Amino acid sequence: MTEKSFAQKVLAWYEQHGRKHLPWQQDITPYKVWVSEIMLQQTQVSTVINYFSRFMEALPTIKSLAEAPQDEVLHLWTGLGYYTRARNLQKTAQIIQHEYQGNFPNTLEALIKLPGVGRSTAGAILSLSMNQRAAILDGNVKRVLCRYFAIEGYPGDAKVSNKLWQLAEDLTPYERVNHYTQAMMDIGATVCTRSKPVCLICPVQTDCQARKYASITDYPHPKPKKELPKKQTVMPLFKCQNSVLLYQRPNIGLWAGLWSLPELGSYDEIEKYAQQQGLQMIKLKPLEKLIHTFSHFQLTIEPYLIEVIPAINEIAESKKIWYNLIEPQRLGLAAPVKKLLTKVI
DNA sequence: AAGGCGGGGCT
């Protein structure tokens, strides 16, 4: 006896555990599958059940949907979100009504052209309602495949997505595609869940690569964090005895109202700045660079510790202070500034 | 508080 194929295992699982009593699985039609798929794109099954039933009661046919007032369609959609989908739903119903004599097209190419129907939804309609061999790749299936094959990379990335589609199509059986498709979605939704997957009851656990390496929840890889824009600044710590020169930031913008070190564009500006402030530089020592991450950018701080002698007739300014490191004044400091100050005591 | 979801629309 030869080893069962992936699809055979999935189909065997479907017999026992697959969902067969959902409202859109009764007296299956392309219309029901389509409406349910659009709803399921954004909402979980338990919620969709009620919306779906109400929707079908009010608009039981493509024709009724095509001819309904838009307000009626949106009313039935209220609470589901993504309202352009409700509008697309009606647009597509009108196209089917007028250009396809009320019958769903039965090819991938034609289905994909319908507004709101992409490759995955088209695959679902073909396989679930027409038992045509077509693959789907919704979030559930993506997760199952990413884990089973330990797919590296973010599934939203085009290269990774192409790979997943290829695998999804290769695995799709020639018989009982409808059951296979339903089973894949069910496994993703009930077994191979995002967190706490129940591998022990999974029909394909033995060959699952992610499970093999005990790294199930490492897959699918998360969306890579966008690299934050990088900015640089030079911060001189002008030090005289136990005090460092700080200045107060304006009341708007970054670090509003907090006290900070001077922020200079480059090392070359230090001397000029010191001169302006009437500071005589005695000794200069570069400190270790400091990276500070904001929500929207990353700031690399190049600090320099500079011993200075202030001018005799130094002018006091309200926005300027000699901050005593031994007996610190009580005032607000920008976080990285606070950190820098602890290093020079 | 962040991230996922399938497709559309913009660059």
Place this chain on the structure above:
DNA sequence: AGCCCAGCCTT
């Protein structure tokens, strides 16, 4: 092609 968005829900 790659990026961002929608609106609600889960984690």
